[in-house]
Amino acid sequence: MQQAPSTKLQMHYYLNDELHRMDAIVRNKCEAELLAIVQEVAKALNTHIIIDAEAWKEGGLRDIWAFANANAGVLSVIIGVTSIIVSRIPTNNPELEQLKKEDLKLSIL
Known part of the structure; x- marks a missing residue:
């Protein structure tokens, strides 16, 4: 069975506190x-897309963006490429982490 192409992208912000x-x-x-990345991917594929924000769901801050276009395959490519790009964005600053480690070592000494 062939899986239907995805036409939605969900953002879920994981929070470090209980607020x-x-x-x-x-x-x-x-x-x-993120919207700028999606638009650049669509532009690179020479296509126009419409992005609608759907109602929130329970559990944290979540947004679901619904993408619309006559070609669902192109939308799947846009979402897939965007997901890959976003997953490669570092979530921490290695230089800052190294400085924190050095500061901790110095404070222990």
Whole structure:
């Protein structure tokens, strides 16, 4: 059986605290960057897409964006490429981590 192409992308922000909230400006900037990536991928594929935001679901901050286009295969490629690009973005700063380790060593001494 052939699997239907995916036409949705869900963002789930994992929070480090129990407050279940996130700075709105930071969140908006994150989403703006992700939308810019999606638009660049679509532009590279020479296609136009429509992105609709769906209603929230329970459990953390989650957004579901529904993509629309006559060609569901192109949408699957856009979502797949976007997912790969986003997964390669470092979640931490290696230089900062190294500095923290050095600071901890010095404070112990």
